[in-house]
Amino acid sequence: MEVIDCIESVVSNMSDEEKGMLKVILEYGKKAEKEAGSIWNSQQELSSYGKSVTPKWVADEMTYAFQQGAGIVDVVSGKYGNYGKMLDMAIKEVLVKAFHVSKPIFSSDSKTYEGAVQREGWIAENLLNSMITNMGEDERKAFTKQVEQLLRAKGISAGKAAQAGAAIFQGGLTAARAVMGFNFHILVAQVANLVVKAIAGRGLSFAANAAMQHWVKILFGATFGWIFTAILAFPLLTSLIYPREYDKLIPAVFIIGVSRLSKE
Known part of the structure; x- marks a missing residue:
């Protein structure tokens, strides 16, 4: 399934701030904070930067x-431009090494739209x-309070929302899965919604916004941020032969x- 087919509707409906963040990441990757830190320290600049993104x-x-360094190898193997296969490789x-987990099993093939979105969702959730x-601890406390409020607004009982908040506080989304059961997708959607709001710099309580802004910037901006550190830490043979730009793609x-x- 081609990348454009999987992402077009999502990117088309993004805010200019989200598009601006996306553009900075895809242009600079691990060098983003050094090269473009001033852009996402200003919501106005971030919004302006994202207006031209298609x-x-x-x-x-x-x-x-994805194909940087691999070239013809990806074309021959059928990975070039295939969103699901790209995500499978990532x-x-x-x-799986960064999260210390086994490779997940998906119900749909990577060549299908459903399969590609399943893999994207797995990456985002993890x-x-x-x-x-x-x-x-203080940031997580502010964050979980905001999550509880959003869950109640979605019709989840106060008791269940409090249980989910406590689980998130103690062990993250993984711990909250058992608490939420079939409603886990509602929880994930609300957590994703908080991140989207943090990128846009609006719609959060003061305490939650401070926590999320801090972690969104670490997530995307700092060379020493955990995601870039994790990606750059693996001396994988395949990465040495085919140095894909995972610091941009992931x-x-x-x-x-x-x-x-966040739209679910």
């Missing part, structure tokens, strides 16, 4: 980041979970993934 531009940049080469578990997938999840 789905085709994003798809082309993501494909280029999961296999980087993310990065959201890591973001939460890496927050400081954060871009995260932004697209949380934007999609």
Whole structure:
């Protein structure tokens, strides 16, 4: 399934701030804070930077980041421009090692739209979970309070929302899955919604906004941010032979993934 087919509707409906963040990441990757830190320290500049972003531009940049260093190998193997296969490689080469988990099994083939979105969702959920578990105690407390409010607004009982908040505080999204059961997708959507709001710099309580702004900037901006550190830490043979630009691709997938999840 081609990248453009999977991301077009999501990118088309992004705010200019989200598009601006996406553009910075795809242009600078791990050098983003050094090269373009002033842009996302200003919501106005971030919004202005994202106005010209189109789905085709994003798809082309993501494909280029993936195939960088591999060239004809990806074309011959059928990975070139195939969103699902690109994400499969990112999961296999980087993310299962970063998260210390087994390679996930998906119900739909990577060549299908459904399969590609499943893989994107897995990446987004796991990065959201890591973001939460890496927050400081005070930041996580402010964050979980905001999540509880959003869950109640979606019709989740106060008791269940409090249970979910406590689980998130103690163990992140993974711990909250058992509490929420069939409603887990509602929880994930609300967490994703908070990240989208943080990128746009609006719609959060003061305490929650401070926590989310801090972690969104670490997630995307700092060379020493955990995602870039994790990606750059693996001396994988395949990465040495085919140096894909995962420092651009994976954060871009995260932004697209949380934007999609936030609308569910």
